Amino acid sequence: MKKSTYIYRGFERFWHWSQALLILFLAFTGFEIHGTYSLMGFENVVRWHNIAAWAFIILIIFAIFWHFVTGEWKQYIPTTHYIKAQFEYYISGIFRGAPHPTHKTVYNKFNPIQRLIYLGLKMVILPLQVITGFIYMFYVYPDNPIQVGGLGITALVHTAMAFVLIAFVIAHVYLTTTGDTPLSSIRAMITGWEVIDMDEKEEREKHLQQAVDDSVAGYYRIDSEGILRDVNEAWLRMYNCKDRNKVIGKHFSITRNEKNLAEMEELVNKVLQKGEMITGYPVMRKTFDGKAGKHLLSANPVLEDGKITGMEGFILDIHDRDELMEHMYYAVRNSGAGYYRLDSDGKIMDVNEAWLKLYKYDHKDEVVGRHFSITRKSKDLNDLKGIFDSVMNGESVSGKLITRRCKDNSKGKHILSASPFYIGHKVMGMEGFILDVSQLYEKIKS
Amino acid sequence: MLLIKKSRERFFRLLSLFIAILLPWVLGILYLSKDKISEGDVLTEVNFKYDTMPRVDHSKFGILNRDFKSPQELTQACLACHNMTAHDVMQTSHWKWTRDYVTDEGDTMQLGKKNIINNFCIGIGSNEARCTSCHIGYGWKDDNFDFDDPLNIDCIVCHDRSGSYKKFPTMAGYPADTEMVFGGVKYSPPDYQNIVKNIGSPTNQNCGSCHFVGGGGNNVKHGDIANELKDISREVDVHMARDGGNMSCVDCHKTDRHQISGKLYSIASTDTNRVSCAQCHSGSPHKDKILNQHTAKIACQTCHIPTFAKVSATKTHWDWSTAGQFNDDGSLKIEKDSMGNLSYHSMKGSFVWEKNVIPEYQWFNGKARHYVLGQKIDTSAVVRLNELEGGYEDPNSKIIPMKVHRAKQIYDNVNNTMILPHLFGKDTSSYWKNFDWQKAATAGMEAAGLEYSGSYGFVETVMYWPINHMVAPKEESLQCADCHSENSRLAGLDGFYLSRRDRNSTLDLMGFIMIVLAGLGVAIHGFLRISGKK
Numbered sequence: 018m019k020k021s022t023y024i025y026r027g028f029e030r031f032w033h034w035s036q037a038l039l040i041l042f043l044a045f046t047g048f049e050i051h052g053t054y055s056l057m058g059f060e061n062v063v064r065w066h067n068i069a070a071w072a073f074i075i076l077i078i079f080a081i082f083w084h085f086v087t088g089e090w091k092q093y094i095p096t097t098h099y100i101k102a103q104f105e106y107y108i109s110g111i112f113r114g115a116p117h118p119t120h121k122t123v124y125n126k127f128n129p130i131q132r133l134i135y136l137g138l139k140m141v142i143l144p145l146q147v148i149t150g151f152i153y154m155f156y157v158y159p160d161n162p163i164q165v166g167g168l169g170i171t172a173l174v175h176t177a178m179a180f181v182l183i184a185f186v187i188a189h190v191y192l193t194t195t196g197d198t199p200l201s202s203i204r205a206m207i208t209g210w211e212v213i214d215m216d217e218k219e220e221r222e223k224h225l226q227q228a229v230d231d232s233v234a235g236y237y238r239i240d241s242e243g244i245l246r247d248v249n250e251a252w253l254r255m256y257n258c259k260d261r262n263k264v265i266g267k268h269f270s271i272t273r274n275e276k277n278l279a280e281m282e283e284l285v286n287k288v289l290q291k292g293e294m295i296t297g298y299p300v301m302r303k304t305f306d307g308k309a310g311k312h313l314l315s316a317n318p319v320l321e322d323g324k325i326t327g328m329e330g331f332i333l334d335i336h337d338r339d340e341l342m343e344h345m346y347y348a349v350r351n352s353g354a355g356y357y358r359l360d361s362d363g364k365i366m367d368v369n370e371a372w373l374k375l376y377k378y379d380h381k382d383e384v385v386g387r388h389f390s391i392t393r394k395s396k397d398l399n400d401l402k403g404i405f406d407s408v409m410n411g412e413s414v415s416g417k418l419i420t421r422r423c424k425d426n427s428k429g430k431h432i433l434s435a436s437p438f439y440i441g442h443k444v445m446g447m448e449g450f451i452l453d454v455s456q457l458y459e460k461i462k463s
Numbered sequence: 464m465l466l467i468k469k470s471r472e473r474f475f476r477l478l479s480l481f482i483a484i485l486l487p488w489v490l491g492i493l494y495l496s497k498d499k500i501s502e503g504d505v506l507t508e509v510n511f512k513y514d515t516m517p518r519v520d521h522s523k524f525g526i527l528n529r530d531f532k533s534p535q536e537l538t539q540a541c542l543a544c545h546n547m548t549a550h551d552v553m554q555t556s557h558w559k560w561t562r563d564y565v566t567d568e569g570d571t572m573q574l575g576k577k578n579i580i581n582n583f584c585i586g587i588g589s590n591e592a593r594c595t596s597c598h599i600g601y602g603w604k605d606d607n608f609d610f611d612d613p614l615n616i617d618c619i620v621c622h623d624r625s626g627s628y629k630k631f632p633t634m635a636g637y638p639a640d641t642e643m644v645f646g647g648v649k650y651s652p653p654d655y656q657n658i659v660k661n662i663g664s665p666t667n668q669n670c671g672s673c674h675f676v677g678g679g680g681n682n683v684k685h686g687d688i689a690n691e692l693k694d695i696s697r698e699v700d701v702h703m704a705r706d707g708g709n710m711s712c713v714d715c716h717k718t719d720r721h722q723i724s725g726k727l728y729s730i731a732s733t734d735t736n737r738v739s740c741a742q743c744h745s746g747s748p749h750k751d752k753i754l755n756q757h758t759a760k761i762a763c764q765t766c767h768i769p770t771f772a773k774v775s776a777t778k779t780h781w782d783w784s785t786a787g788q789f790n791d792d793g794s795l796k797i798e799k800d801s802m803g804n805l806s807y808h809s810m811k812g813s814f815v816w817e818k819n820v821i822p823e824y825q826w827f828n829g830k831a832r833h834y835v836l837g838q839k840i841d842t843s844a845v846v847r848l849n850e851l852e853g854g855y856e857d858p859n860s861k862i863i864p865m866k867v868h869r870a871k872q873i874y875d876n877v878n879n880t881m882i883l884p885h886l887f888g889k890d891t892s893s894y895w896k897n898f899d900w901q902k903a904a905t906a907g908m909e910a911a912g913l914e915y916s917g918s919y920g921f922v923e924t925v926m927y928w929p930i931n932h933m934v935a936p937k938e939e940s941l942q943c944a945d946c947h948s949e950n951s952r953l954a955g956l957d958g959f960y961l962s963r964r965d966r967n968s969t970l971d972l973m974g975f976i977m978i979v980l981a982g983l984g985v986a987i988h989g990f991l992r993i994s995g996k997k
Contacts (some may be wrong), residue, residue, distance in 0.1 A: 050962055050963060051962075051963070051966060052948075052949065052963045052964075052966055053971075058944065059942075059943040059944045059947045059948065059963060060942065060943040060944070063753070063943070107988075111992060111995075112991050112992060112995035113995065114995070167855070167959050167960050168959075168960040168962070169959070169960035169965075171960075172960050172962060172965075172966075173967055173970060176966070176967070176970060176971075176974070177970055177974065179974075180970075180973070180974030180975075180977055180978065181977070183974075183978055183981075184977050184978055184980075184981040187978065187981040187982055187985055188981055188984070188985060191985040191988070191989065194989070195992075
């Protein structure tokens with residue numbers, strides 16, 4: 018499926034083009050210093066080379082910061098996955114018009130060869146240029162603490178890396194033409210948007226993984242023995258735990274007081290032995306600093322080849338709920354926890370099975386791409402619009418009691434949590450979980 | 464709420480990470496870029512003061528108001544008041560014509576003009592009366608000169624500010640005692656009454672009366688100090704020019720008890736009591752940091768004396784082997800070059816003179832070695848009569864400019880030793896009277912107490928004369944490209960990397976091939992893609 022995607026963010030594009038300009042300018046001035054040609058005169062060219070070098074250093078500092086803030090550095094982690102396929106594509110497949118073996122996504126922008134080359138650039142070539150450049154600038158024998166035995170080797174490495182960079186630029190510019198159309202990659206680096214051939218499944222998996230990682234809801238997974246196998250950051254925060262290693266591999270009993278343990282064991286048994294699903298079950302936790310807290314727990318069996326091998330689910334903190342809401346959460350049992358994701362225009366991008374069940378849809382295709390207004394009666398719509406607007410402003414909403422409109426036009430009540438999801442600093446939409454309280458609500462009302 | 468708290472935590476975590484990443488850079492930059500130029504170091508605020516020694520009017524002293532019969536009588540009068548000065552003077556190299564030199568073996572020996580030979584008029588031994596016309600004494604005509612007699616000191620050659628006092632060129636340091644003529648110049652007995660009215664610290668005229676004319680003529684030896692320095696524009700020498708610093712020799716060559724600082728390594732050997740530019744200008748006088756960094760390895764003179772011998776020419780080559788030719792009528796053969804300088808003389812051989820000379824360059828750490836009479840020479844190479852020590856790896860070495868004087872001079876081709884010939888004297892063996900090298904060599908070597916095989920030849924020799932004067936205005940200093948270029952002035956210095964001058968041609972070839980291959984690869988790949996689509 019082809020889709021226009023915002024793939025390069027503002028800073029990224031600024032950084033890329035500044036870097037391109039600086040590398041070309043440094044090469045141009047550097048090779049005059051080297052003696053390849055004479056255009057600007059030695060004194061001028063040295064001055065400009067030094068100025069450009071300092072500018073590059075500043076850019077590198079900002080780029081390092083950006084990579085860590087955004088987590089984009091992970092894009093450069095090398096992988097052998099598909100690397101052979103990628104090579105084969107470049108040396109044969111591309112001539113037959115074969116499809117790219119890997120797909121560009123926001124979460125995986127680089128193919129395995131790009132990952133390797135760019136990592137080499139960032140970890141070897143540019144650092145070598147910076148180090149040798151600094152030696153060149155500040156090496157004054159003999160009153161310098163760094164003794165490098167003359168500038169011969171420094172200059173040799175600096176020049177050699179300059180040749181490598183030029184060869185890289187040639188190949189790099191050429192390979193930009195191997196995108197969807199010859200100019201689409203360059204256009205993307207200018208505008209940020211690129212039409213890319215997306216693997217929807219891969220994209221969704223990646224996104225869900227990220228949604229779990231970044232969620233305000235705690236995620237956990239335990240194996241059939243009751244040993245904790247995975248938790249996310251939110252889970253660690255709720256349990257006041259700083260070190261994941263204190264959790265992983267431990268029995269879930271460490272998360273409960275004695276008096277609450279029996280209840281938890283009962284729940285776990287239900288899931289692991291009977292294959293039941295638990296949704297929105299209020300429980301007490303014991304945090305790692307010995308305090309108690311309350312949260313809603315959902316749990317479902319982990320299935321492998323039809324056998325139950327563990328249990329996983331989410332927890333939503335309810336420590337600051339008011340009494341009524343707390344009672345309501347307590348009363349909520351066995352309602353499906355639905356997950357949804359909306360884009361910045363309010364269109365539904367993704368929902369899960371439980372959501373479909375709550376809204377009485379049969380298949381995701383019925384709702385994906387449609388505006389969230391289909392899920393509300395007109396008189397309830399403003400509620401959701403209000404939530405949507407505040408989330409788009411970066412706020413999070415949780416524990417909101419809300420009325421939904423199902424496919425068959427019937428109504429239901431659920432509690433909604435909503436939080437913005439980001440790409441970099443930019444809010445790209447809203448996502449969250451819903452827990453059904455229809456029956457309970459009816460009961461309390463009556 | 465939670466998200467805001469979470470994002471704030473995340474922000475501070477990332478901020479601290481960022482600071483951690485940044486910190487070494489900031490420290491590095493601060494450390495490396497700390498400005499080395501402080502207020503007082505700026506060139507316009509040179510640390511120079513004219514000498515303000517209190518002065519007295521010597522003409523008012525009774526002891527000086529009498530008729531002196533001989534120069535020694537005047538010296539005696541001087542010493543009557545300056546009664547410790549003779550002791551000081553007799554410690555100086557101006558008096559001894561030697562300095563202490565510690566050999567590699569650790570022995571201290573006396574080395575200097577007195578016993579070192581050069582490739583101009585070669586050496587003093589047996590030629591004293593002519594050479595010592597530049598000695599600050601009276602009567603050093605042979606080995607019997609008494610270096611301990613204070614009355615032999617010539618005070619006024621340095622301290623007569625009237626400019627009238629002259630030593631006669633061939634009288635072992637004495638002035639003329641009657642009206643005499645030498646080389647067409649008239650010499651009169653000293654006018655002592657005029658002189659005592661003008662006693663004072665030395666002027667450029669005093670120093671120059673010997674140092675400007677070393678080698679027997681103006682600018683012959685040094686190349687960077689000559690008679691014209693008494694009156695030149697700042698284009699020639701910013702320090703001594705009337706429209707420049709208007710400085711005198713002793714303003715830089717500071718003196719303590721007659722020990723004058725500064726020396727030239729044509730005869731000096733040790734890294735002591737030197738004059739340096741930094742004593743006024745500081746070690747990092749430029750506003751540009753890169754230029755200041757250069758001072759670690761480049762002497763000031765290298766850039767600031769782009770050429771020397773700017774007004775009068777200096778001698779750069781002397782071929783003794785052609786001496787002894789005469790005109791057909793038997794008269795002395797004398798030829799001049801286009802600048803009017805002597806290019807041939809029967810007594811001395813052939814000369815090459817050069818003007819506006821571009822110096823040659825060499826590493827130098829303040830120490831020099833000299834050929835000592837009696838040492839064996841290696842005739843397969845040019846014989847170095849002095850050698851400046853130093854090299855790139857030596858932290859005390861800097862690149863300095865030099866005048867290089869090349870010559871062909873007499874040597875013993877059996878013993879392989881240099882010969883100190885007897886040149887001057889009205890006797891039967893001096894070369895300048897008899898034009899017989901055999902006699903001159905025999906007499907000269909005998910006087911020096913050295914062995915002579917009886918067979919002589921001529922060998923190529925070279926001397927290195929560091930250049931320190933004729934500092935040009937800053938606009939005329941060397942530019943980057945004078946050294947950082949293919950035609951580098953430092954082309955002769957190897958063993959270190961000099962950008963733009965040096966490059967690795969293998970790397971260049973490999974780099975070029977890599978870029979061509981990248982281009983070709985791209986072209987072929989692109990062509991196959993396009994043709995594949997059709």
